Amino acid sequence: MSKGKSVFRCTECGADQPKWGGRCDACGAWNSLVEEALLNRRIGGSADRQVPSDHPPIRLSDISGGQVDRWRTGLAEFDFVLGGGIVPGSVTLVGGEPGIGKSTLLMQCAARLESQGVSTLYVSGEESPDQLRLRADRLEEDAGRIHVLGETRLEAILHHAAQLKSSVVLLDSVQTTYTDELEGAPGNVGQVRECAARLMRFAKESGPAVLLVGHVTKGGGIAGPKTLEHIVDTVLYFEGETTLDHRILRAVKNRFGSVDEIGVFRMTGTGLEPVANPAAAFLAGRTTGASGSAVTALMEGTRPMLVEIQALASKAGFGTPQRVATGLDHRRLALLLAVLERRGGLPFGNLDVFVNVTGGVRLIEPSTDLAILAALVSTVHDRPVPADALFLGEVGLGGEIRPVAGVERRLAEAARQGFRRVYLSARSRGTSDELEVIGLEGIGELTRRLAA
Ligand code: TYD
Ligand code: MG
DSSP states (O other): OOTTOEEEEETTTOOEESSOOSBOTTTOOBSOEEEEEOBSSOOOOOTTOOOOOSSOOOOGGGSOOSSOOOBOOSOHHHHHHHTSSBOTTOEEEEEEOTTSSHHHHHHHHHHHHHHTTOOEEEEESSSOHHHHHHHHHHSSSOOTTOEEEEOOBHHHHHHHHHHHTOSEEEEEOGGGOBOTTBOSOTTSHHHHHHHHHHHHHHHHHHOOEEEEEEEBOTTSSBSSOTHHHHHSSEEEEEEOOTTSSEEEEEEEEETTSOSSOEEEEEEETTEEEEOSOGGGGGGTTOOTTOTTEEEEEEEETTEEEEEEEEEEEEEOOSSSOOEEEESSOHHHHHHHHHHHHHHHOOOOTTEEEEEEEGGGOOOOOGGGHHHHHHHHHHHHHTOOOOTTEEEEOEEOTTSBEEOOTTHHHHHHHHHHTTOOEEEEETTOOOOOSSSEEEEESBHHHHHHHHHO
8 A cells, every 4th residue: 555645533533534624524623633644454345245254143132141240359449430340351441640540550450350360461651561560569469470561562462462361451551552554653543543443352352351541631531532432341530639649530431330430549658549438538637616617428420428618708808809619610609609698698798718629529519509608608607517517409599409319328428427417408308317407498597507
């Protein structure tokens, strides 16, 4: 094939265009077209040529089993997020910012799998085997049995994986891997997509599970075309503040389990450690008895998590008072302040307001409104809310308090963590034997009760 033949491929949707342009015709994204060399081989052929298949169609009822076998790594939070362990023949992409702990996580998984007799091959295009050894030495797990390979060429990687008959292949990272069959540098859209597709085929045909590390872009997505996430079975994001100990592993796609489940880890001197009581992980370090603090329960997948919201209102200097929200949308804060002012009669006009969600958590659910209000009321009056109180409720523009979903589970978790009373919507149907339930119609009632 003649050299230099190329197409322009959209980094957003993966569509091919014969000519460069400022905008992708397929998805409308701007500045997303990059030049890419075409495949050296020809795919397909005449469409109506009949090719016998090794796998003829079978009836679903003739397929045995139902329960998928899984390899449990024993790293409890990792197994939980995957839905019970690694599924043979599956491809899992683990994305995250540099330094968050992706390589550490994969190395620990490999070590734990080896200790159960599951053979692993750890391929790194980012670190040399010597550097891998240094990392392994820090870990609590014994990583000695893992096969390591410093290689970036996909053909060589697949060859070694097949030779070793590895049950689990860990590849760090998909952006450093390239195939001979495409021109173009590792990490470009075509390379990443082709490598992922070939690994997927390898996993489905030969049966090993593949874990891929993927880098994230500044926007927070995994670098490469969005199609990369479509190709693989499972996509996990590893998040957290590198300056804090906590790390959250979040499933955003999972063909073998539920999505939006999270696992919580702590980065220690000997690797990642699953947090034993994830529901209360973000409450650690809470000082009770201070004003401006309130606790709520979020749903993360099927698990409730308790988080603390802190507010501080102080007299503003000259000019427009400041509104600073960390871990929640500043527009949500503005709305809640307006509601408190108009419906609750608390003036914020000359106060600077700071609201902070502890532990680096981001609030997305409106069910956290009531806790934000409680923290604000508490700081204005400089009166702590009861330390054993939980706040659950969405607040409307009329100052009404609305029920939230999944109350039972949130209350059960709060009771387990030692909470004794809960403020929620009077219309909420959740009850609890262990908690005193305080139903509120509107925020007037909240301010009255917190002031009493
Ligand atoms: P790493 O797994 O290399 O992150 P990534 O592959 O996502 O880029 O590790 C990130 C950080 O974790 C690194 O700064 C060192 C630190 N670390 C520990 O604190 N304890 C340990 O046991 C290990 C192995 C790493
Ligand atoms: Mg790494």
